[in-house]
Amino acid sequence: MPDGGRGSWMVPGWLRWAGLLALAVAGVLWALDGEDAAGPMELSERTDLIAMVCAVLGGVAVLATLWRRPEEAEAEAVARLAREVKAIGEPQWTSSLGGDLKAIDVTFAFRPYAGARAAALPASPAGRLEQVVEDYRGLRPRRMVITGAPGAGKTVLARKFVMELNRVRAESEPVPVLVALADWDAGEPFRDWLTRHLQRDYGLPPASARRVVAARMVLPVLDGLDEMDATGTAPDGSRAARALTALGDFQDGTDPAPLVLTCRSSEYDALEAAGSHILDAARLEIAPVTPERARDFLALRGARRPDRWQPLLDDLRDRPSGVLAGALSTPWRLTLAAVAYERDGDPAELLAATSEGEVADRLLARFIWASTVNVPKGVSHYAPERVHRTLRSLALGLGSGHGAETDLVPLDLGRLVPRWGVGAVVVGALTGAALLHVLVLLRWNELVGPARLVTCLGLLIAIVMGLTVGSLPATYFRPPGVPRLGSALWSIGMRRYVRKMPRSWSGAYLLVLLVFLLGAILARSPNALGLMLALCAGAILIVLAFPIAAVAELDRTTAGPVGGLRAFLWLGAYFAGGAALTLVGYAKSQDPLMLTCLGMLLSVGALMEAPCLAYLLYLFLNVRRVPLRLARFLDWSVSAGLMRTSGVAYQFRHREFQEWLVRNPAP
Template identity: 50%
Template sequence: MAVGGGGHKVAWTVATCALVAGAMTYALAGAHGPLGVSDRSGLVSMVVGLPALVLAVVAALWARPGAYEDEEAAVARLAREVRSVGEATWLQRLGGDLTAIDVTFTFRPYANARAAALPPTPQGQLERVVEDYRALRPRRLVITGEPGAGKTVLAWKLVMELNRTRTEHEPVPVLMALADWDEEEQVGDWIARHLERDYGLSLRSARKVVDARMVLPVLDGLDEMDASDTPANRSRARVALEALARHQDGTEPAPLVLTCRTSRYDALEADADHILDAARIEIDAVTAERAVRFLEQRGAARRPAVWQPLLNELRTAPGGAVSRALSTPWRLTLVATVYERDGDPGELPAAASLGETADLLLRRYVDAAVDSVGDAPRGARAEEVHRRLAVLARALDSADGAQTDLSLRNLSGQLGGRRPRNVLRGLVAACSVASLWLLVISDGLDPATVAVTLAAAVLSPAIVLSERLESRFRTAWYVPPLGSPLWRVGIRLTLNGRGPRRWMLVKCGAVALCWTMLVAPRSVGGLGQWATQAPLAPWLLTGAVVLAIWWLDVAAVGPSGWVRGGVVAMTGTACTLLAVYLSWNEQGNALVAVVSLGALALAGCCQWVEYGICLLLTPGLPLRLARFLDWCVVAGLMRASGVTYQFRHREFQEWLVRHPLPVPASVPAD
């Protein structure tokens, strides 16, 4: 089976196999004394098995689900991924209810000839946004609005409807957050990286789709790329707009959709940095009449008497302070969530300003979420939930451009900088030095132990010290929860697969059969070599798990699936170390072998070990962070977007940065 891309990978594999075979041949030659029949048979099996194991590891590192896909299959899989992610995200965006606010928008034509041709009869409604977009020439659209106006909801609506009605020759719309775009990164490379990270495509498949211009980038949050006080002419947003303006499909401007706050895009436009050949729409404020209609269908539907004072205020003073404070879909959804089952919405008219209204709602937000879902994992109270979320919000705010995507795979960089990685490197170095020291002071070690110890002591530090080599071991295994129907889906996909999938099954079956013959008692026709082969048992079980989930949609598994993948990998590693200790203990080699292989295990599982170190070094976060974040998604405080977490709204994230400690609703705002 090809392991993909590049002669250096093949050379590395061949060199590793040659090193292993040479070490075993040296051992078989009996350089340190004659070996018995049992020892020789065990070493022969290792000579045969270890190169195969190395090839399997290399295949797992460089091959990815879909590495053998053609362009058509990759596009179809991306469309399925976007739809599965979009449906869950849509429900989260609407606060767990499918009742959406029908926002309206108005086209704002540019005063130059380079603007896109507008639809002849614009609809200007959420439900008809697809018709308006399809009528643009070229299909370049900029969505602007005030904070909370529903820009992202409108973008998601466009993504879902375009994906639902697209033909096989049209590009797949994909929503991506602009905050993590490095201005030195090419547009195509950045899109491919997102398809790999957020939707589980292999990098090879992602590049095929991007190069074929089969991705319609829907880019969210241009205003979130910079701090609010960054001048437009020195902003990352300006660089991004320049790159997007050059993004083309053949000789024509490539289609795209962009969202940005009104004030930020006005500043960029005044500095002549806006995108030419694009149409711009401005989302209208929600009128008091629409707000009353929405609240009657949500909170007031459960407790109409309690809601009447607020509804009467909106009806009698459509231009008043309360109406202006609740003129965005986000604020209306927040009001419905906070007061749906508890509290008195009649206290809102007493707020003197828009800021006070927002503070009052956000102070009650976490309490309302905890009350509606139940206590957080390990019985955390609302105050503790607030503190944990504030730690994450401040970490994202301190990152370049105030990021919005929280990725567990990149948690170390977002929370702890390089400190967790340096701790990991120190642990690996300590284990390697200890194994070499034990090798020097120990007597009577057999050649296999010497070879394994030397190889592990050299390879382990090399993995964690080399950025390029370490990245090869940062595998993306996304394992579903126990009992999830995704297991049945994965097994069915594997059994019904073709090509490389069938070959993988045949190879795994052959390896399992050979291993069974090696460990089976002689009385049933086996070789009875369980002592030398026992360490492979946990990895056979781990391989079976990986095989079952290999072809699952990563985005469908969710962002916490990566942590479960680490549990599987590290459990298999720990069982292997235990098996090595038990099988080699009689020969007196157990300590040397376990320490040396322990260093290699730390390096091989570097991404998950670093994640655990990061949690230990970050005060205020629980060790079971993934479980806590999944609860926050259910509670409506966070949302899952592909394989990343995001706060429910940017205003909530920014408010937590300003209020890291809980503030009672009765205390005046700062």
């Protein structure tokens, strides 16, 4: 295989170009003066044949642009991953802080294991959020477990660690990558699971993801060990225990491989008591926020209405061991209080709470309403009752209890639809396509030569696809993410594609398409409709090929969690437009080959669009609970601070908020 990430082709580039040009010239000459099994071809038949070839080559160009991407060298793949981590981490950091760039400077201390060997600690640990990278680099080996109470800021600390280490890391150091542990089962090899998330969350091509993992150039920062099992699950035999066993075997040569892990203190204590913790790691315990730090933070966030906040600030000063101080001892609760009462309401009503849980419930009860009010001007608004109903429906879809999932991927909502429903739609489309081909073969007996061969091939494709529907996973096809209209990403992708187009296969396909169009014009067919359809089909495919090629130059994550859904909708529009064009052509010319083209479009389109069809079925079946424009609502929820993004997934702002929605059906 040639080096440099240029692919595995051993044929010289000039020879490939020569072969394509020869094929194009031969095809045009045969179309202008060719014969089939029945004798000389009419000019109208030649024009129709050219139109079909244009459509096939254009479709191949589109699919090649989507599926074929040159393999990257290791250094290029690592640099790409570092860029994606930076691009994704910055907005996630802002959303995790409720739109404020200043985080509470939490403190922590390294806590020794009860009776097992641990990593060697730095000589003088700083124990502060701003210096967590320096403390980590002082560990030998570099394995760290971040523990703390619920809402203590474990994920915020992990995000800060990833951003800071990625900013100062040397080229020879691995790239820190934050990944949620909730969907991993130790039955899947850890490296395979990590590779899958690099593809899904960070948009790396499969070959690049495998390459950086194999080269040990990824530092996994694994968030949420405590979220792998339901509450009360015994440590022995739990998913978390199996995960820790697998992570203990994760090594770099003969040394333990670096990693970072987050977990609630109580769960990790239970795992440690059962002997399931990771050896040769340092345990970091996040300290509660002191009443003094809480007062400073709330005074800063409540500067718009200082008189309203003063009774609460006085209580934190006078009762440092009281209910309110205990409830507001975590960064999450402090941020929640700031959002809930920053612009409206009386924070002094929290003084009447008799328990920390009651304080949390009062804050969460105001969270949606306050976030809706705080949405910037110019952004769409939703009624708080509707927001509550929709978010609760989505929370229920992720499951209930401590073992519920946290990642909400819009396209994966289709898994909540019965598989037989999606299968019935896809198999119905494939059956319709097969019947079209059978109709052409039975009704037009005079169809001979290449035309009959093409129809038989279409029938075979429909049958094979129908037989494989049940064995295909729900998300087997993952197109690149499509940015929203007006995004600057379009011009970036187009510039990158134009620079590489002369040496790319998609550029060669476009050249072949242009040659065939030139042949269709030179044919001067008396069949004006056939010539018009050939020109229209070729022009549409050429116009579509450029934006799709530009999208292929962008990673899925740059387009956000909705980018993949937009890609399916664009592909659906492409197939629908092609179907409409073939129907018009058949209505005017009664050419049976038009029905063959329609059948092929149905076959390929139905199978490729299966994930999107499942998503649309989910919206249709839940139209009373979720808006039809769900992606727009989710983006609004991120801007409102109710949700956040993680790679190509949405997440609720905090696990406590997600669980509260499940428990509270009414606003």
